[in-house]
Amino acid sequence: xxxxxxxxxxxxxxxxxxxxxxxxxxxxxxxxxxxxxxxxxxxxxxxxxxxxxxxxxxxxxxxxxxxxxxxxxxxxxxxxxxxxxxxxxxxxxxxxxxxxxxxxxxxxxxxxxxxxxx
Numbered sequence: 001x002x003x004x005x006x007x008x009x010x011x012x013x014x015x016x017x018x019x020x021x022x023x024x025x026x027x028x029x030x031x032x033x034x035x036x037x038x039x040x041x042x043x044x045x046x047x048x049x050x051x052x053x054x055x056x057x058x059x060x061x062x063x064x065x066x067x068x069x070x071x072x073x074x075x076x077x078x079x080x081x082x083x084x085x086x087x088x089x090x091x092x093x094x095x096x097x098x099x100x101x102x103x104x105x106x107x108x109x110x111x112x113x114x115x116x117x118x
Contacts, residue, residue, distance in 0.1 A: 006034055014114050015043040016107070019053040023060035031060070035067050044077025045118060047110045051083030061095045068101055078117045082110040 003021040010016070015038055023031065038046070048064070050056070056064070071077045080102040084092065092098045104110035 004031075006031060008034070008038070010043070012111060012115060013045060013118060014111055015046045016049060016111075017046060018049045018051070021052070022054050023056045025057055025059040028059045028063045032063055032067065036070075039071065039075045039077070044071060044075040045114055046071060046077065047080045047082060047107065047114060049083045049107055049110075050081065050085075050088055051107075053083070053088075056088060056091065061091060061097070065095055065097060068097065078114060080104060080110045080114055082107050 004023050004027040005020040007018040007020070008015060009018075017035070035046070038044075068079050071079045081092070081097075082104045084103055089098060089103065092101075092103075102110070102113060104113060
């Protein structure tokens with residue numbers, strides 16, 4: 001049974017996604033569905049906050065990679081990360097998500113940097 005939770009809030013025109021728990025294989029479809037709903041609603045400036053996310057599995061990494069392409073190339077938006085620990089930074093780098101997607105140390109920095117892109 002999964003303990004993954006996705007909380008969403010809008011701040012300064014930016015969609016903040018706070019991921020909590022374990023993003024496992026059974027959670028990926030719902031995660032994708034929620035992000036795609038936001039994109040269809042023109043909420044295409046997105047910050048994913050991993051501060052409370054314990055583990056992102058391989059299917060989770062693959063889905064984030066796929067969604068990052070959709071956000072930027074299909075919906076002409078922007079994606080940024082925050083709250084990545086050393087293991088996630090290494091994993092996201094190996095997967096090719098970093099350094100191409102901005103990674104900020106805190107949510108306020110991520111918001112300020114993204115506002116420059118709007």
